[in-house]
Amino acid sequence: MRAFLQRFGEREALLALGCIVSGLVFSILSPYFATADNLLTIARNSTELLLIGLGMTLLFGIGGIDVSVGTVLGLASIGIGRLLEAGVAPALAALAGPIAGLALGVITAFVVIFGRIPAIVATLGLLGVYRAGIFLALGGSWLSGLPVGLTNLLAARIVGVPVSVLVIALAYCAVFVAVRLTPFGAHLLAIGNSEARARLAGIGVRRVQVAAFVISGGLCGLAASFYVATYRNVEMTIGATLALEAVAAVVLGGTAVTGGRISLLGTALGVILLRLLQNGLLLVGVPSLWQPVVTGILLLLTLGAEALSGRLPLQRLRPSAVGAAWRGGVR
Amino acid sequence: MTPRVSPILAILGLMWVVVVAGLAVLKPAAFALSTVTAVLQFSTILALVALGQALVIVCGGAGIDISVGGMVSLAVVLAMLLVNAGLPGASLPVLCLALGLALGLVNGFLVTRLKLLPLIATLGTFYVYSGTAVALTGGAAQAGVPGFLLPWGRGAVGGLPLPFLTLALPLFVAAGVLLHATSWGRWIYGMGFNERSARLVGIPVDRVRLAAYGASGTLAGCAALVSLAWLGGGRPNIGQNLELTSLTATMLGGIGIFGGKGGVFGVLAAVLLLVTLQTGLLELNVNTVWQVGIVGTILVIVLLIDNLALIRRTS
Numbered sequence: 001m002r003a004f005l006q007r008f009g010e011r012e013a014l015l016a017l018g019c020i021v022s023g024l025v026f027s028i029l030s031p032y033f034a035t036a037d038n039l040l041t042i043a044r045n046s047t048e049l050l051l052i053g054l055g056m057t058l059l060f061g062i063g064g065i066d067v068s069v070g071t072v073l074g075l076a077s078i079g080i081g082r083l084l085e086a087g088v089a090p091a092l093a094a095l096a097g098p099i100a101g102l103a104l105g106v107i108t109a110f111v112v113i114f115g116r117i118p119a120i121v122a123t124l125g126l127l128g129v130y131r132a133g134i135f136l137a138l139g140g141s142w143l144s145g146l147p148v149g150l151t152n153l154l155a156a157r158i159v160g161v162p163v164s165v166l167v168i169a170l171a172y173c174a175v176f177v178a179v180r181l182t183p184f185g186a187h188l189l190a191i192g193n194s195e196a197r198a199r200l201a202g203i204g205v206r207r208v209q210v211a212a213f214v215i216s217g218g219l220c221g222l223a224a225s226f227y228v229a230t231y232r233n234v235e236m237t238i239g240a241t242l243a244l245e246a247v248a249a250v251v252l253g254g255t256a257v258t259g260g261r262i263s264l265l266g267t268a269l270g271v272i273l274l275r276l277l278q279n280g281l282l283l284v285g286v287p288s289l290w291q292p293v294v295t296g297i298l299l300l301l302t303l304g305a306e307a308l309s310g311r312l313p314l315q316r317l318r319p320s321a322v323g324a325a326w327r328g329g330v331r
Numbered sequence: 332m333t334p335r336v337s338p339i340l341a342i343l344g345l346m347w348v349v350v351v352a353g354l355a356v357l358k359p360a361a362f363a364l365s366t367v368t369a370v371l372q373f374s375t376i377l378a379l380v381a382l383g384q385a386l387v388i389v390c391g392g393a394g395i396d397i398s399v400g401g402m403v404s405l406a407v408v409l410a411m412l413l414v415n416a417g418l419p420g421a422s423l424p425v426l427c428l429a430l431g432l433a434l435g436l437v438n439g440f441l442v443t444r445l446k447l448l449p450l451i452a453t454l455g456t457f458y459v460y461s462g463t464a465v466a467l468t469g470g471a472a473q474a475g476v477p478g479f480l481l482p483w484g485r486g487a488v489g490g491l492p493l494p495f496l497t498l499a500l501p502l503f504v505a506a507g508v509l510l511h512a513t514s515w516g517r518w519i520y521g522m523g524f525n526e527r528s529a530r531l532v533g534i535p536v537d538r539v540r541l542a543a544y545g546a547s548g549t550l551a552g553c554a555a556l557v558s559l560a561w562l563g564g565g566r567p568n569i570g571q572n573l574e575l576t577s578l579t580a581t582m583l584g585g586i587g588i589f590g591g592k593g594g595v596f597g598v599l600a601a602v603l604l605l606v607t608l609q610t611g612l613l614e615l616n617v618n619t620v621w622q623v624g625i626v627g628t629i630l631v632i633v634l635l636i637d638n639l640a641l642i643r644r645t646s
Contacts, residue, residue: 065450111631116638118588120395120450121578125630128575132624244458247451257448289466296458300441303452307445 011254015269019276026280033283044230046275047168048073048223049245053253053267054175055216056246061179061188062212063195063259064119066108069220069246070239071130076100076224077234078134080150081143084228090149097225098218104130105217109210127243135236144233154229164226171222175215176264188212192259241292248299249274257303274298342636343583343629347604350611361614364490372492372561374606376403378499378599379554380573381580382506383435383547385598387449388581389510390543391523391590392536397453398438399577400570401460402551406430407558408464411473411565420477427556428549434460435548439541457574464567473565484560494557502550506595515539523591572623579630580605588634605629 027034052069059066079100083093112122154164179185187208190198199205228234251257252273253266277298278291286294354361380399387396410426418426434456441452486493510516522529522536530536551570558569582588583605584598609622 067454111635115631115635117631117634120397121582121588121634122631124397124575124578125627125634128572128623128627129631130627132621132627135620135624241458244454247454251451257451287466287469289469290462292458292462293466296455296462300447300452300455300459303447303455304441304445307447 009254009263009265011263012265012269015252015266015273019269019273022273022277022280026276026283030280030283033280038279038283042272042275042279045279046271047164047226047230049242049249049275050168050268050271051171051219051223051226052216052242052246053249053271054172054264055219056250057253057255057262057264057267058175058179058188058212059119059216060192060250060255060257061259061262062191062209064112064209064212065247066123066213066216067120067243067247068108068123068127068130069216070242071127071134072101072104072108072217072220072239073224073227073242074134074234074238075104075130075137076221077228077238078137078143080224080228081146081234084146084150085143087147090147090153094150094153094225094229097223097228098221101221101224102214102218104221105214106210108217109213112213113206113209134238138234138236142233142235146228146232146234148232150225150229151232154226164229167222171219172264172268175219178215179262179264184208184211189260189262192256192261194260241295244292244299245274245295248295248302251299252302342633343601343604347607350608354611354614358614361611366610366614367490368487368492370603370606370610371490371495373610374602375492375495375499375557375561376554376569377573377576377580377606378495378602379502379550379557381577381584381598381602382503382595383550384577385581385584385586385593385595386506386519386543387547388586388588389523389590389593390519390540392442392449392526392540394442394449394523394540394543394590395453395578396438396544396547397450397574398434398457398460399547399551400573401457401462401464402431402434402548403554403558403570403573404464404567405434405460406552406555407565407569408468408473408567410555410559411475412467414477415473415475420479423477423480423559424556427559428552431548431550431552431555432545433548435545435551436541438548439544442544443537443541461568461570464570468567470567472567474563476559476563476565480556480560481563484557484563494560498553498557502553503595503599510595519543520591523587523589525591572626575623575630576605576626579626579633582630582637583633 023034032038052073056066056069076097080093080097083096084090088096108123108126111117111126112119115122154162154167156163158166179188187198187203190201190203191205191208195205227238249270250267252270253263253268255262255266274295277294278288281290281294282288380403384396384399387394406427409430410423413426414420414423438449438453438456441447441456442449445452483493483497488496510519518529518534518539521532522534522539526536555569559565562569580601581593581598583601584593584595585601586593586598605626608625612621612625613619
């Protein structure tokens with residue numbers, strides 16, 4: 001049992017347990033919770049957040065953060081929507097999402113890494129710029145009733161498995177392989193632990209940092225393809241709470257805020273727990289307006305518990321770690 | 332340690348002149364005492380919040396307060412709900428300040444006692460505060476501000492709005508005196524400049540930092556009071572985008588993001604420049620949705636210019 005826990009991860013086991021327990025509680029409180037339809041809804045609602053969370057995990061790994069992820073998803077969604085409206089083939093429109101995301105990721109990386117601006121400040125500024133961009137691109141109205149081509153494409157089955165599941169599994173595996181089996185992952189964690197030492201060890205620090213931001217942007221763009229396919233509309237406030245939810249899920253998953261330790265599985269379980277709680281609370285009659293409050297409290301409780309138990313010193317504020325987190329991994 | 336006069340401020344001053352000149356050419360009618368009053372009226376809330384943001388950042392230790400807007404919104408909503416639930420209307424000013432202080436101290440507790448990274452801790456409380464403000468009211472504005480506040484909130488002497496004259500300006504002067512003429516001020520710059528040395532020489536770093544977050548909350552409470560007295564009602568989204576604008580104002584005002592650098596009067600100047608810019612654009616019929624984008628652009632460009640100059644000097 002202990003060997004299993006160590007292999008699987010204590011935090012991950014705790015999260016899985018949390019999912020099961022809250023699932024049981026909600027299925028007692030609401031007869032609609034444990035239905036196949038509802039569980040499918042939770043899974044579908046988790047997809048965008050899972051993809052964005054993976055990118056955010058990498059950013060946390062280098063001691064960075066991106067609070068503009070929701071607006072990157074929004075801009076990419078508008079691009080996809082316009083292409084679909086213009087009658088472009090769904091497969092091409094779906095590709096436009098990740099491409100737009102990658103491009104925006106390059107901009108973010110440029111501003112943070114080469115401009116030497118703390119990631120939180122730079123991405124907060126970009127959040128404002130992108131939000132205005134969304135207003136402008138939408139021109140005061142929603143994109144709604146988009147063609148179903150993209151929806152059908154992602155719902156199509158290859159050997160019985162929906163394309164959407166394949167794409168998500170592929171994205172997760174790609175990030176997992178990159179982190180666990182290539183030098184990129186080792187470099188990422190080395191930078192998060194100590195940028196100065198990573199540089200002395202001959203790691204191309206900037207290249208890895210840029211890569212993390214660009215990958216995160218690309219994953220936001222991919223999430224946009226799923227968003228458009230699922231909802232077939234793009235509203236003004238698109239992605240308003242995604243940044244908080246992604247940060248909360250990543251922190252829940254045991255990734256260190258100050259860099260140097262990440263868990264992709266933890267992030268995935270954190271995303272599922274978050275969406276499960278949101279869905280369950282809605283079913284037992286808590287208005288959806290309270291969702292950001294619940295997410296914020298969950299984030300603070302997780303961090304507070306870690307700080308009080310003192311078992312995860314990485315999460316605590318160390319001078320060197322602050323430097324890394326603050327400069328957004330610069331210099 | 333000396334307050335630096337930011338080259339950025341000069342750039343912004345130039346932009347300001349351009350906008351004012353543009354306004355003079357395109358819409359001469361906008362030049363009136365009432366415009367000055369309006370600009371200062373709008374500036375008051377931002378100035379108060381930006382002062383708190385500046386204090387937190389100067390204290391260093393990766394200090395930042397993302398939750399300022401949330402604190403303003405929640406203080407407004409809670410104070411109005413309490414007054415409407417039967418508390419005497421005369422207690423509204425005290426309620427606003429006390430609520431702001433309490434919310435700020437929560438941030439301070441998370442940062443100094445639990446040692447959480449400020450940006451994550453205040454990102455969390457930002458959503459908790461602003462979410463609670465909206466959820467408690469269902470997004471509806473709260474009416475019922477006691478009448479005695481309105482003459483103060485809307486009054487002006489010689490074109491200067493009373494809240495600006497009697498609240499924002501004295502508080503900036505007080506903060507300036509605190510930073511430059513008291514040992515607390517020395518401590519704040521010292522710990523912002525080098526926290527480890529500050530601890531070694533016995534500066535009560537955690538207590539000062541807790542006080543800074545408390546001050547940021549109290550100033551948000553002041554901003555809440557001004558908004559109530561001015562608008563005559565409590566809007567649960569009043570603090571929207573304040574985190575971005577206040578951060579922009581502090582950066583423009585020459586506060587160093589790593590702490591220990593900058594003074595408060597640069598911040599006040601930056602606030603006035605920013606609000607004039609926004610008002611000018613509004614007068615020129617530039618859509619309001621641009622404003623958040625323009626503020627964000629200014630923030631990024633200003634920091635880029637600042638850092639590029641630094642990089643060129645050092646290399």
